[in-house]
Amino acid sequence: MDANASARLKKRGSAWALNIALFISMLIICLPGLWIVLNSLRPTVEIMAKPPVWIPRELSFDAYVDMFSGVGQGGIPVIEYFRNSVIIAVTSTIISLAIGMSGGYAFARYRFKGKSAWFLGLMLTRTVPGIALSLPLFFLYAKVGLIDTHAGMIIAYTALNVPFTIWLIDGFFRQVPRDLAEAAQIDGCTRWQAFWQVEFPLARPGIASAGIFAFLTSWNEFALASQLTRSTDSKTLPVGLLDYTAEFTIDWRGMCALAVVMIIPALLLTYAVQKHLVSGLTSGAIKG
Amino acid sequence: MATLTLSTLDKKYGGFHAVKGIDLEVADGEFVALVGPSGCGKSTTLRMIAGLEDISGGELRIGDRVVNDLPPRDRNISMVFQSYALYPHMTVAENMGFSLKIAGRDAATIETAVKEAARILDIEPLLERRPAQLSGGQRQRVAMGRAIVRDPDVFLFDEPLSNLDAKLRGQMRTEIKQLHARLGSTVVYVTHDQIEAMTLADRIVIMRGGVIEQVGTPDEVFNRPASRFVASFIGSPPMNMAEATVTRGALHFDDGTEFPVPPAFTVAEGRRVVLGLRPDDIYPEGHGIHSESGHAVERRELPVALSEPLGNETLLFTEVAGQNWTARMLNPRMVKRGEVLRFHLDLSRAHLFDAETGLTLRG
Numbered sequence: 001m002d003a004n005a006s007a008r009l010k011k012r013g014s015a016w017a018l019n020i021a022l023f024i025s026m027l028i029i030c031l032p033g034l035w036i037v038l039n040s041l042r043p044t045v046e047i048m049a050k051p052p053v054w055i056p057r058e059l060s061f062d063a064y065v066d067m068f069s070g071v072g073q074g075g076i077p078v079i080e081y082f083r084n085s086v087i088i089a090v091t092s093t094i095i096s097l098a099i100g101m102s103g104g105y106a107f108a109r110y111r112f113k114g115k116s117a118w119f120l121g122l123m124l125t126r127t128v129p130g131i132a133l134s135l136p137l138f139f140l141y142a143k144v145g146l147i148d149t150h151a152g153m154i155i156a157y158t159a160l161n162v163p164f165t166i167w168l169i170d171g172f173f174r175q176v177p178r179d180l181a182e183a184a185q186i187d188g189c190t191r192w193q194a195f196w197q198v199e200f201p202l203a204r205p206g207i208a209s210a211g212i213f214a215f216l217t218s219w220n221e222f223a224l225a226s227q228l229t230r231s232t233d234s235k236t237l238p239v240g241l242l243d244y245t246a247e248f249t250i251d252w253r254g255m256c257a258l259a260v261v262m263i264i265p266a267l268l269l270t271y272a273v274q275k276h277l278v279s280g281l282t283s284g285a286i287k288g
Numbered sequence: 289m290a291t292l293t294l295s296t297l298d299k300k301y302g303g304f305h306a307v308k309g310i311d312l313e314v315a316d317g318e319f320v321a322l323v324g325p326s327g328c329g330k331s332t333t334l335r336m337i338a339g340l341e342d343i344s345g346g347e348l349r350i351g352d353r354v355v356n357d358l359p360p361r362d363r364n365i366s367m368v369f370q371s372y373a374l375y376p377h378m379t380v381a382e383n384m385g386f387s388l389k390i391a392g393r394d395a396a397t398i399e400t401a402v403k404e405a406a407r408i409l410d411i412e413p414l415l416e417r418r419p420a421q422l423s424g425g426q427r428q429r430v431a432m433g434r435a436i437v438r439d440p441d442v443f444l445f446d447e448p449l450s451n452l453d454a455k456l457r458g459q460m461r462t463e464i465k466q467l468h469a470r471l472g473s474t475v476v477y478v479t480h481d482q483i484e485a486m487t488l489a490d491r492i493v494i495m496r497g498g499v500i501e502q503v504g505t506p507d508e509v510f511n512r513p514a515s516r517f518v519a520s521f522i523g524s525p526p527m528n529m530a531e532a533t534v535t536r537g538a539l540h541f542d543d544g545t546e547f548p549v550p551p552a553f554t555v556a557e558g559r560r561v562v563l564g565l566r567p568d569d570i571y572p573e574g575h576g577i578h579s580e581s582g583h584a585v586e587r588r589e590l591p592v593a594l595s596e597p598l599g600n601e602t603l604l605f606t607e608v609a610g611q612n613w614t615a616r617m618l619n620p621r622m623v624k625r626g627e628v629l630r631f632h633l634d635l636s637r638a639h640l641f642d643a644e645t646g647l648t649l650r651g
Contacts, residue, residue: 177371177373179369179371179373180373180375182338182340182360182367182369182373183367183369183373183374183375183434184375184386185339185340185359185360185361186338186339186340186360186361186365186366186367187361187386187387187390187434187438188361188387188390188391188438189361189390190359190361193390197386197390198375201377202376202377
């Protein structure tokens with residue numbers, strides 16, 4: 001066999017090997033999600049079986065029907081939990097993005113005293129595990145009456161998200177050449193118009209990513225929410241999962257069904273926002 | 289179109305004095321180039337004119353309006369950036385029409401203006417493309433188109449050609465010149481490339497360390513440089529220089545070489561001076577343009593250290609007065625390394641500068 005043919009074969013072989021490796025990795029990543037969907041559709045006996053039953057014998061939507069059938073009939077207040085989750089996650093995402101855009105822009109564009117110290121300080125807050133904050137937050141909230149309120153959760157999640165959104169959006173604004181905003185000003189824009197007409201559209205992928213991250217953090221967070229919420233007035237979906245645990249039993253099927261209900265909006269949102277995540281929009285602005 | 293007046297214009301960044309009270313008058317329709325090495329304050333000056341930098345002191349007028357504190361959008365100027373600064377999320381047509389859109393003009397007016405500018409710059413087929421789909425030269429044209437559409441009082445160019453390759457740069461230079469002739473607009477053009485300045489400008493402003501060293505036509509700054517700095521900055525290859533002391537009416541160089549004082553100058557005995565001679569004015573016998581029969585031609589037998597053939601001419605490097613000097617050989621022939629040639633040094637075209645102040649000694 002000549003060298004070219006063997007090189008060609010080797011190239012094809014390694015492409016196949018790469019595809020197989022990717023398939024296996026994706027399988028491992030997707031398996032837990034698939035398992036949750038599967039478990040929400042079959043009885044607890046099958047879920048708990050050892051060795052595991054990979055292919056379900058019968059599928060039913062009983063868990064979903066029960067979930068929505070009202071308190072006392074095996075159901076949980078899923079509508080209220082859903083409403084709370086939406087209010088808390090959406091509001092805290094909007095506030096985090098507003099602060100993140102202002103902060104990120106300021107860090108990317110302006111020079112001011114103590115800039116690096118501020119930035120480092122913001123990043124350091126990320127090193128504190130959220131759960132470590134739960135006790136101090138609990139005492140504080142108990143004093144000011146924020147326990148079991150939407151506002152309390154919104155404030156907590158906004159505080160958690162802001163350092164990250166600032167950091168992410170700062171990076172994207174840095175990639176937008178300063179010349180563009182200046183060109184826009186010369187073209188007749190005010191500083192404000194230059195931002196919205198030119199810099200904002202170009203940093204949109206970063207702002208969209210920050211938005212998704214902020215939303216998912218608030219949507220999925222459990223540890224803090226389980227401490228700071230009490231009733232259906234403010235309990236979020238992840239806390240609602242606890243409704244399926246009793247003193248001696250856990251309703252795994254119901255829990256998985258609620259998890260699926262939680263995952264679907266997050267998936268839909270990510271899918272809707274992903275078209276804004278196209279990168280490389282700034283290419284062509286300057287030489288190249 | 290309008291005049292532009294800078295009166296003791298000043299810029300300080302904290303303790304750093306970037307522009308030190310410069311005065312400049314640009315006439316209506318005039319093309320003025322600001323040149324100088326990096327950090328000389330030329331770009332800062334341009335940015336002050338544009339309104340992108342605050343003015344620390346002095347006065348800036350466009351026409352008869354003082355515009356010191358007006359934001360860029362109220363100055364009615366256009367600027368072409370070194371990076372082009374095209375909006376990547378807009379098409380070429382949207383880029384060019386952006387200023388009119390912001391000004392609230394109707395769609396028909398914008399379209400007419402954009403089409404007209406595109407026709408002038410020959411970019412009509414590109415109007416629906418985005419900047420990322422254009423080559424460097426096309427982007428450059430679009431950036432100029434965006435400036436034209438506004439019909440501004442003053443055009444500002446900030447090193448607009450420095451990102452292009454040499455061939456395209458030459459071509460765009462010609463186009464800018466034609467465009468200026470056609471539009472008759474007032475232009476301030478910043479460049480560090482003295483060839484661009486020489487070829488384009490009606491007048492050249494040479495800056496160094498935040499001050500203006502000389503303002504003059506290309507002919508003036510080339511043939512009558514006000515200082516040693518201007519002489520070395522304008523002209524390529526740069527002017528040859530060597531320090532000497534005037535003794536008994538002659539220039540005595542540190543290595544013992546002696547030349548007569550150039551005829552256009554009278555210098556006091558004992559003064560330290562710098563002799564400057566352009567490469568065009570030192571050439572092997574029979575290979576130069578200037579006054580072969582001139583009365584101030586010095587002849588010297590000198591060995592050639594190195595030669596650079598350029599086709600139509602050859603640059604020869606040889607040691608004169610202890611310095612490496614460049615000579616220009618027209619109608620060239622092969623020159624071997626170390627070959628001794630009879631060089632003519634045309635002192636009637638030489639320059640003398642004060643060794644301390646660097647200023648010309650021409651009366």
